[in-house]
Amino acid sequence: MFLPSLRRLFRLSPDSAQTARIEVDSELEFHLQMRIDELVARGVPEPEARAEALRRFGDLAEARVSLQQRAVDQAGRSRRLAWSRDLSQDIGFAIRGLRRRPGLTAVAVATIGLGIGLTTTVLAVVNRLVLHPLPYPNAERLAQVWLAT
Numbered sequence: 001m002f003l004p005s006l007r008r009l010f011r012l013s014p015d016s017a018q019t020a021r022i023e024v025d026s027e028l029e030f031h032l033q034m035r036i037d038e039l040v041a042r043g044v045p046e047p048e049a050r051a052e053a054l055r056r057f058g059d060l061a062e063a064r065v066s067l068q069q070r071a072v073d074q075a076g077r078s079r080r081l082a083w084s085r086d087l088s089q090d091i092g093f094a095i096r097g098l099r100r101r102p103g104l105t106a107v108a109v110a111t112i113g114l115g116i117g118l119t120t121t122v123l124a125v126v127n128r129l130v131l132h133p134l135p136y137p138n139a140e141r142l143a144q145v146w147l148a149t
Contacts, residue, residue, distance in 0.1 A: 020071035028064060032057060
């Protein structure tokens with residue numbers, strides 16, 4: 001139950017990934033259009049200005065992929081940071097609550113300690129008696145005899 005939510009923390013939702021792609025595309029188009037407008041203002045015809053802007057810009061597809069990956073990574077980092085901040089606030093809230101009720105805290109700690117101790121003892125006994133063979137030669141040949149009445 002906890003593992004899927006942990007996996008979800010490190011994965012970006014499809015909506016966020018799509019939003020990152022859209023934002024990167026619009027940003028790249030904005031910068032390309034600014035360069036085209038600058039060249040047109042200098043007197044270069046529109047088709048030539050677009051070709052020159054694309055040539056100066058370089059590999060648009062590679063830049064798009066790189067920027068989209070950065071945007072996705074940044075969104076994931078932001079979400080993990082928010083999650084860890086929320087977790088630290090929750091832990092602080094729990095500690096303040098436990099400080100307000102020291103009797104309840106002592107009972108809870110004693111109960112948890114007793115539970116851990118009993119579990120360890122039971123598992124040690126089960127491990128020794130059930131999982132390991134008896135410490136006798138030919139232990140598998142031992143049998144129990146009793147009288148039937």
